[in-house]
Amino acid sequence: MWLISMSEIKLVYFAWVRERIGLAEERVSVPDEVKTVAELAGWLQTRGEEYAHAFENPAVVRGAIDRKHVKPGALIAGASEIAFFPPMTGG
Amino acid sequence: MWLISMSEIKLVYFAWVRERIGLAEERVSVPDEVKTVAELAGWLQTRGEEYAHAFENPAVVRGAIDRKHVKPGALIAGASEIAFFPPMTGG
C-alpha cells in the first residue's frame, strides 16, 4: 500500500474566474507537491475545461491567501482559504 | 503761468495697508511723472508717516489695476482704480 499526501484547502473564486469555473467556492485536496499559488493555479487548470478557461491567461489572475494579496510564488502551506480573482475594479 | 499735469485716480487699500494708512479709499491727483505702480507706491510713501509705514517694505505690498493683479512695473496710465494690499490669505 502507498500513500499520496494531500491537504484540503478551501478555494474561493470571484468575478469572471467564478463564472468560468461555475463555482463560488469549493474544498479541494491538493497534492503536497503543489507548493505555490502559481503551482496551484497550474494544477487547477488540469481539472477540466472550465478551469482551463479560467486560468488560460494565468498572468491576469490574482491570488490571495487567507484574505491577503499574495504574489504567484507565495507558499500555500498552512493556508485555510485561497482566493483567485481578476484584477480589481473597485472605487 | 505754468501748469503741473496731474491725473486723478481712485486708490483702494486692504488689510494692514488700509489700517496703516487709516483709509479704505481715497482719490488722489498723481503727477504725470509717476508712471508705474512701483513709482506710485514710492510717491505715496512721501505723503506722510502713515504712508511711509504702509509701504516701508514695498516688496511685500501687492498692486492691482482695475481689479487685476499687476507687477510693480505695470503702467498706471488710464487706470480708474488702483489697489494696494498685502499678500492674500484666502481659502
Place this chain on the structure above:
Amino acid sequence: MLPLLTVRIQSEPFDAAAEIEALSRLGEDVGAVTSFTGFCRSEGGRLAALELEHYPGMAEEEIGSVVAEAVSRWPLYGVTVIHRHGVMRPSDGIVLVVTASSHRTASFEAANFVMDYLKTRAPFWKKEHRVDGSLGDWVDAKIEDDRLATRWKLDA
C-alpha cells in the same frame, strides 16, 4: 486624540452629507475636509446598471489597512470610507472617502491616496448590465489606476 476611522462595506446607499458633517465636527482645529464620491455612470446611456461583487472580509481588511497607512502618513482627525456592493443604477453613489485634517494638503492628499489604493487593492469587481437587458462585460482594470497607485511608493 486618536483619529476617528470608519470603514463600511454595505449594500445600502450612504449619506455623503451626513458623513462629511460628522468629520467636520471633530473639533475646533479641523481646518480642512475633503470628500470624494464615486458614482455609477450610464456611459452615455449604454448601461442600465453596474453590479458590484466583493470578497467579504477581505474588502474590509484591505480598505482598513489603506486607511491605517493614510493616518500614518498624514496628520488626520478622521477618515471615513464606505464602499457599496450589489446593483447600482446610474447616479447611485458607489464609494465615499472623507478625510479631515487641520490642513488642506494633508486632507487632499490622504483622500487621493485612499482612492488610488482602494481602486487597485480592494477586492471589488464591476459587471455591466446593458440597457437592452443583456449582461455586459466585467469592467477591465485600468493600467492607469495601477500607475496612479504607484505614485505613493507603498509596497504591494
Place this chain on the structure above:
Amino acid sequence: MLPLLTVRIQSEPFDAAAEIEALSRLGEDVGAVTSFTGFCRSEGGRLAALELEHYPGMAEEEIGSVVAEAVSRWPLYGVTVIHRHGVMRPSDGIVLVVTASSHRTASFEAANFVMDYLKTRAPFWKKEHRVDGSLGDWVDAKIEDDRLATRWKLDA
C-alpha cells in the same frame, strides 16, 4: 453641454451638502464629485474668530478666472466655489470647492488646482481675533501656498 459654473462671495454660511448634491445631479455620466471645505480653526484654543476682509468685485473676477482655467484644463460637468467674508468662529466653513466630472482624477485635480490658486490669487485677508478679546495679527501668506500654486504652471 456647457459646464455649470458657480462662484459666490457671501457673508452667510453655505450648505456644503446641498452644493455637493447639486453637482452630483448633473446627469448620468457624472462619475466623480470632489469637495473641499476649509474651516475656521481655533489654533489650539488661541483664536475666538477670524475676520475675513475681501476686495469686492475683484474677488468674484479672480475666482471666476481660476474656475474658467480649471474647466479649460479638465473635462468637468460643474464647478462650485463659495468663499465667505466677515467674522468666522472656529468650525465655521470659510470656503467650499466642489467639482464634478466623469472621472476621478479630473475631479480631484481640478478641485486641488482651484484651491491652490484661490489661496494665492483671490483678494481675501484674514485677521485673528484672540480669545482674550484682543485683536491679533493679520495672517501671513504662506510661502508654501505659493509653491503649491506653481505646480500647475499657470502664468501669474
